[in-house]
Amino acid sequence: MSTAISVGKPSWWRSEFFLVGVLLLEIAIFSRTGSNFATAINALEIVRLSAEIGLLAVWMTPVVLTGGIDLSVGSLLGLCAVCFGKLWRDAGLPWPVAAAATLVLGALGGGLNAMLITRLRLPPLIVTLGSLSLFRGLAEAITRGVDNFTGFPSGFLDWGQGYLVGGIPAQAPVWIAVAAGVIVLVHYTVFGRALRAIGHSPEGARYAGIAVNRCVAWVYVLSGTAAGLAALVYVARVGQAKADAGTGYELLAITAVVLGGTSIFGGTGSVWGTLLGVASLAVLRNGLQLSDQPGELAGILTGVLLLGALSAEVGFKKFSARRRASVTLASSNSPS
Amino acid sequence: MKRFGRELSVTASLLVLLAVLAVTAPAFFGKQQLLATLTAAAPVLVVACGMTLVILVRQIDISVGSQFAVCSIIAGLMARAGYPMVLVVPASIATGALLGAFNGWLVAALGLPSIVVTLATFVSWRETLRWVREGEFVKDLPDRFQWLGMGQSAGQGVILAVAALVFALLVYGLGWIALGRRVYAVGSDREAARLAGIRPGRVTWGAFVVLGALVGLAAVLNAIRFADVDPKTGTGLEMQVIAGVVVGGVAVSGGRGTLWGVLAGVLLLACISPALVFLKLPPQWEKAIQGGIILVAVAADRGGRSRLS
Amino acid sequence: MSRIDLPSEVERNAERGAEVPLLRLTGVTKSFGAVRALKGVSFELRAGEVHALLGENGAGKSTLIKVITGAHAPDAGSIEIAGQSVMSLDPAQAHRLGIACIYQQPALFPDLTVAENLGLRLEPSTAWRRIDFAQRRARAVELLRRVGAEISPDAEVRSLSMPEQQLVEIACALGAGARVILMDEPTASLTRREVERLFELVRDLRREGVGILYISHRLEEIFALADRVTVLRDGESVGTRPVRDARGRPTLTESELIRSMVGRELNQLYPPRAHGIGEVVVSVRNLSCAASGVCAVSLEIRSGEILGLAGLVGAGRTELARVLFGLTPADSGEIRIHGAVVMLRSPRDAMEQGIAYVPEDRRRHGVILEMPVAHNVSLAVLGRLFRGVWLKPKPEQALALDLISRLGVTCAGPQALAGSLSGGNQQKVALGRWLATQPRWLILDEPTQGVDVGAKGEIHKLIRDLAASGLAVLLISSDLPEVIGMSDRIGVMRDGRLVEVLPGGSNASTVMAAALGRSDGDGKEGV
The missing domain is CATH 3.40.50.300 (P-loop containing nucleotide triphosphate hydrolases)
Structure with a gap:
């Protein structure tokens, strides 16, 4: 009877059905239109291309599950990429050390968000909007807007450009391991359950003895670390680090998450859905390219897909809310 | 009517910045420089006024930059095709209103979350534009386009006058007209608004339409400053505008904030880039400082409030 | 069900020009899906009476209020307001016809001032009108004085206490010239003294000829205040009866009322x-x-x-x-x-x-409405139930089933969402969560x-x-x-x-x- 009830039961499987359908449709169409689309090599190429957005999106899922959002990941990716270049080239650190420092930097960036959100109780949208500007600005300041780091050692570049046995791209294991880790964390651990509780009702979670601030802080720190990791994967793949690296990636990551059926209001959603979201976006982009269609079409269709998925979800929720309202009355009318 | 704490603190920050500039770089206050700074800020202010409405009703629109680009290009193409400016300007405004109406429809009628809706339209409009124009500038514009054919200083005057007029109208509308107070009512408590006979959906939709129309107007105000129309214009505008509104003290939870704060916020952020030049600091720091100001502004606001309560 | 002759207290009211009831519902039926929330409910509200509406949770009271305020359209039956049959009622029209509702949680705008809140509700609905702030403020002062509230019209509503907000609501109803005022558990969050003041106000309103539909779980309030009482049970009206006879003596006992509400003798x-x-x-x-x-x-x-x-x-x-x-x-x-x-x-x-704490605000703190019962009851024992890290559906299910049967929670099963349960069952789930912590x-x-x-x-x-x-x-x-x-x-x-x-x-x-x-x-x- 009140608004709270209209918030849905976990309906992620619906979104996933929708996405599987979209994915199959894409594959069916592009297999006909695209040259060399339906090949194992291309499938692996899609995995390679989706790694950075995928890493960001997969970690964005727990953030959105808590009812938050992290707009700063794309900028943080840029900042981490630039810092990595700076540490390796100008500070002369060996690349593995610089890489480790980059991950720490990502964690610190996430930590800044976490601190402002949990300590000062500021809305994540505003905090990460501010840190989006801040991180990108720092990246520009460090490079004075022009510096471009190139010429990384091949030992490092192999991680982004090389292949393992069977033509598997070198970044695939990292990407899959992280995705698997997040799936386990979100779906099979107590931490994941706590995140959902927080997303549905932060106050309710606090009253149930969940350390809300600590959980939320971790989520943003991990999201920042993921941005650091994505920065490394990105630099290794493209072979250069500029201040504008990862511009707009935050929006792609959020698109994948929302497309995957995670409610932007928190509480419900799944990492599997996000993976499907990432996959359908990557396949779309790749398939259009191989079909000689303009790349812009991918962007347009992404927007359309996003609106379609959302409308479908809202429609389904309205339907099930109506059904549930009647169930509510039935159960409360029956003698107990 | 309200606490004006935030308005005052932002204005104070702006004054401090101006005072520092007055001492260290009096050239900042040269007529040319000041006019250039203000005319660059005018389109941002116009969009920020519209964004204030949308944030007051507890929504957000991150597609304004893309709308801005679409309107700019349409204005440029129409001008080149020989239409007089008295048609070009309304057409740009109408285009913006239409795009805003689409966002508003998805949000108000279908009940989709505005952040996601406008994320989708943000990508879609920008990419559609890229597809159609393939990154091409609109060149060979008639003379009556740049500065409305009136020369730079008169053109700047017109831009500032229009921005000031829009601002004044909206201040009056939000403060003294029943409809304006309904915007606050809807953002403050949607359900209570419904019970008071207000239709929250309509007000929300209206806010998006007004924002769109103002984006269309701002696109013209911006485009006439240049000789060509850049298809990438308005990139990052959404962040600039939202930052100005938030720094100005409008609560993202809706229902609180005034346009005076937004004015101070927009001007503060607009002064940073020229200030860096005049203070002989590397200009690349602009974004970082902007980000810092947003974070400090919201943090200070919250810190102050929690001490009070 | 039983027809009783009207005693004189009510007759006196009837003489004050209330032959035509302010509000008459005839055979109102409302279904949600397959469930009939209201089954042919008829009753009438006269001018100058306090009419209590009683019933267990889920008996249909909320639905009835929503029908009267125009939020729900009835499937069948008719509504007459001041003798005029109303075909379709929407909230704005109900408001125009002089129906006002004071909700448990006042429906005010927390960010706006008291005067502005009153203005938004009471002033004409023309959108492009210039607001006369001085007149608006003067009116607010006048209305607040009438309800005897010591509230500044310039105070932000978020700074007011719950009873103060209720007074603002009542001022609003008065300002709207409401002839019918619905009060949905108005005393739920009031102190004793505030309740007394509210009662005085209600009696004043009754004297002015306003009809008040008063909903409360607290029987003593009904005896203190009401002229007549209508009991709803399972969406049906069990009957309307006067509370006192000609000499002001109670014609009903609490246990009679309770019996008619629950349809069985209840051990009080x-x-x-x-x-x-x-x-x-x-x-x-x-x-x-x-x-x-x-x-x-x-x-x-x-x-x-x-x-x-x-x-x-x-x-x-x-x-x-x-x-x-x-x-x-x-x-x-x-x-x-x-x-x-x-x-x-x-x-x-x-x-x-x-230590276990079952909080006051059940819906916000006690349970998480959007989560299933099983997840709700395991939330405080996540660490213990799952030895720190891994979720295990089986022990969780077992825990939920055990608590459901121990506490007698009526629900579709451990996977039912907490928000789909009735208030009492939600409370049992909230309690169950803490019993699980032993x-x-x-x-x-x-x-x-x-x-x-x-x-x-x-x-x-x-x-x-x-x-x-x-x-x-x-x-x-x-x-x-x-x-x-x-x-x-x-x-x-x-x-x-x-x-x-x-x-x-x-x-x-x-x-x-x-x-x-x-x-x-x-x-x-x-x-």
Whole structure:
């Protein structure tokens, strides 16, 4: 009877059905239109291309599950990429050390968000909007807007450009391991359950003895670390680090998450859905390219897909809310 | 009517910045420089006024930059095709209103979350534009386009006058007209608004339409400053505008904030880039400082409030 | 069902030009899907009467209110307002026809001033009108004076207390010239004195010829205030009866009313008190917390004992509970559990000490509405149930099923969303979550607020059984009969202090006097 009830039961499987359908449709169409689309090599190429957005999106899922959002990941990716270049080239650190420092930097960036959100109780949208500007600005300041780091050692570049046995791209294991880790964390651990509780009702979670601030802080720190990791994967793949690296990636990551059926209001959603979201976006982009269609079409269709998925979800929720309202009355009318 | 704490603190920050500039770089206050700074800020202010409405009703629109680009290009193409400016300007405004109406429809009628809706339209409009124009500038514009054919200083005057007029109208509308107070009512408590006979959906939709129309107007105000129309214009505008509104003290939870704060916020952020030049600091720091100001502004606001309560 | 001749009190009202009722519903039916929430309900509201509407939760009261205010359109039946048949009613039209509703949670704009709130509701709906702030303010002052509220018209509504907000709502109804005022549990969050003031206001309105539809779970209020009472049961009207006869004597008894509500005889007695009170479980000494206004509280609870906590709203009872549960840590003082001093800096600390807190606001804090029952009951034992890390569906399911059957939760199963349950069942789930932690000390904050009569009795029995099994229970309640009937000892709080501890079964007026800070029970003056 009140608004709270209209918030849905976990309906992620619906979104996933929708996405599987979209994915199959894409594959069916592009297999006909695209040259060399339906090949194992291309499938692996899609995995390679989706790694950075995928890493960001997969970690964005727990953030959105808590009812938050992290707009700063794309900028943080840029900042981490630039810092990595700076540490390796100008500070002369060996690349593995610089890489480790980059991950720490990502964690610190996430930590800044976490601190402002949990300590000062500021809305994540505003905090990460501010840190989006801040991180990108720092990246520009460090490079004075022009510096471009190139010429990384091949030992490092192999991680982004090389292949393992069977033509598997070198970044695939990292990407899959992280995705698997997040799936386990979100779906099979107590931490994941706590995140959902927080997303549905932060106050309710606090009253149930969940350390809300600590959980939320971790989520943003991990999201920042993921941005650091994505920065490394990105630099290794493209072979250069500029201040504008990862511009707009935050929006792609959020698109994948929302497309995957995670409610932007928190509480419900799944990492599997996000993976499907990432996959359908990557396949779309790749398939259009191989079909000689303009790349812009991918962007347009992404927007359309996003609106379609959302409308479908809202429609389904309205339907099930109506059904549930009647169930509510039935159960409360029956003698107990 | 309200606490004006935030308005005052932002204005104070702006004054401090101006005072520092007055001492260290009096050239900042040269007529040319000041006019250039203000005319660059005018389109941002116009969009920020519209964004204030949308944030007051507890929504957000991150597609304004893309709308801005679409309107700019349409204005440029129409001008080149020989239409007089008295048609070009309304057409740009109408285009913006239409795009805003689409966002508003998805949000108000279908009940989709505005952040996601406008994320989708943000990508879609920008990419559609890229597809159609393939990154091409609109060149060979008639003379009556740049500065409305009136020369730079008169053109700047017109831009500032229009921005000031829009601002004044909206201040009056939000403060003294029943409809304006309904915007606050809807953002403050949607359900209570419904019970008071207000239709929250309509007000929300209206806010998006007004924002769109103002984006269309701002696109013209911006485009006439240049000789060509850049298809990438308005990139990052959404962040600039939202930052100005938030720094100005409008609560993202809706229902609180005034346009005076937004004015101070927009001007503060607009002064940073020229200030860096005049203070002989590397200009690349602009974004970082902007980000810092947003974070400090919201943090200070919250810190102050929690001490009070 | 039974037709009764109208006694003269009502007749007198009828003589005041109320041959035509203000509001008449005939055969109103409303279904949601397959469920019929209202089945042919007929009743009428006359000018100058207070008409009570009674019924268990889920009996159809809320739906009926929504039909009258135009939020729901009935499927069948007719609505007549002041003798005129109304075809389709929407909220705006209901408002125009002089129907106003005071909700439990006032529907005001928290960010706007009182004057602005009144203006938004009362002024003409033309959108492009210039607002006359001076006139708006003057009108607000006038209306606030009429309801006897000492509220500044320039105050932001978020700074007002709940009863003050209710007064603003009533001022709004008066300003709208409402002839029919619906009050949905208006006293749920009011203190005794505020209730008295509200009653005076309602009587004033009645004298002015306003018809008031008064909904409350508190039977004593109905006897104090109402002229007639209509009972709803399972969406049907059981009948309308006058409350008093010609000489002002009650024509009904509480048990009659309860019987007609639940359709069965209900044991209104509280479960017998405990015999085996054991050793001291909790001892609190000089506990203070400046931030929440708790000041130098000392108390002791033994195993098997229920310590009731009475007091006015705002006396600091919930605040004390929050301190004891670590939600707002204490500044000074000492808490001992089984003799050992403990530090409670967070709910987690409190849980480790075997403290469980079932909070007052069930829907916001007690359960998570969007989560299934099983997830709700396991939320406080996630670490223990799953040994720290991994979720395991089987033990969780078993826990949920066990609690569902132990507490008698009526629900579709462990996977049913908490939000789909009725208030009483949600409360049982909230309680179940904490029973799963196997606490030594249970703090219950308003455990039966908004719970229907049947479930109330079950919850009372449950609390007593829990105490009998050796728990120490702190029971906070604004329901005076409940706190007196249930408690072994009754602590009374006032202004953040524990001012008195009375024996169980004390006289209600003694408890009230202590809560009000008066030496005897009959003082007329305020604090």
